[in-house]
Amino acid sequence: MLDGGKKRGPENVTLILDGVSVRQRGETWLDDIRLELPNGLTTVVGPMTAGKTTLMRVAAGLLTPDSGRVVVNGKDLTGISVRKRSVAFVYQQFINYPSLTVYENIASPLRLDQRFRREDIDRRVREVAELMGIAGLLGRRPAELSGGQQQRTAIARALARPVDVLLLDEPLANLDFKLREQLRADLKTMFADAQGVVLYSTADPNEALTFAAPTVVLGEGRVQHSGDVADMYAHPPTLAVAATLSDPPLNLLPGVVRDGRIECLGTSFPAPRAQATGHNVMLGIRPHQVTIGRNGPGALELPAEIRLAEVTGSATFLHLLLKGERHLVAHLAGTQLFTPGESTVAYVEPAHIFVFDEAGGRLLATSAAEVDLHG
Structure with missing residues (x-):
């Protein structure tokens, strides 16, 4: 962590969550979480009900797990009060002391640490404030700040x-x-x-991709996968991981393997590898891979009715109704005008289609890699 010239403790910190489970009101909020988080930034990404906040509270010592251990630098801290831990927590809400100035808000944790002299505190406050871009606001109180300035203050503290x-x-x-x-x-x-260990949670996959840090995908209180986020985006091991890392949401269409081809809504394309005839699959298509009015050789052709065109200025999100009342969203560049109710054809290159096992959600093939169905 930023240390202001004060070296204390090991520079390389490890946080281990060993079989952590949390149950509340008869529900499982975390289920056998096993993670070893190294020094530096790790991102946790998942939807609203994934269990991210619960995981954070356990790591901080604000919540004692029903089972499992929290280990920092080889020391079991499970059940140890947050006040006795070397931990800091930044919440989603702007939590600052309303009666204190920005300077005093940032200084407050330092005043509780006897190792910091007055001049150390002053230097550190100004250093962090400069880093966070709020050096000119040190004399203000939170009510006089914008939302962004309040959150910068909370992070600086x-x-x-x-x-x-x-x-x-x-x-x-x-x-x-x-x-x-x-x-x-x-x-x-x-x-x-x-x-030190920096654990950053988000529901926004684009944020996780921007940080480009080691990433944990969390869903329904379980670790779905962890590793390099760019690799997970390109080769999601499961449908759940692909859906979590897709924004706009992943288009899903049903398919079935017949005689070496995958049939989908009346059209078909060659199966990526030899797969059993009659095997049901789920096709995952990212909206930006859907085109309208143009196609390459062998593209999947999907006749559709235009239902809605959402224009954001830099992009157009075209909502389509396909055969069998299936829906498809196309993410098109720029401002494009369409008339609801008109017919069109959506095209998708087979190389841009994720093929998942319908029963278990396991990845069978991507545009850049293939997985043996029977492997």
């Missing part, structure tokens, strides 16, 4: 005191698009040389 574990629970979720983009870039630079 968490960064002020060196800790082994820094937890950020969707810290940019309540900010507008421009502020999110700016602060995300600042945080990526800031955490590049972090000393």
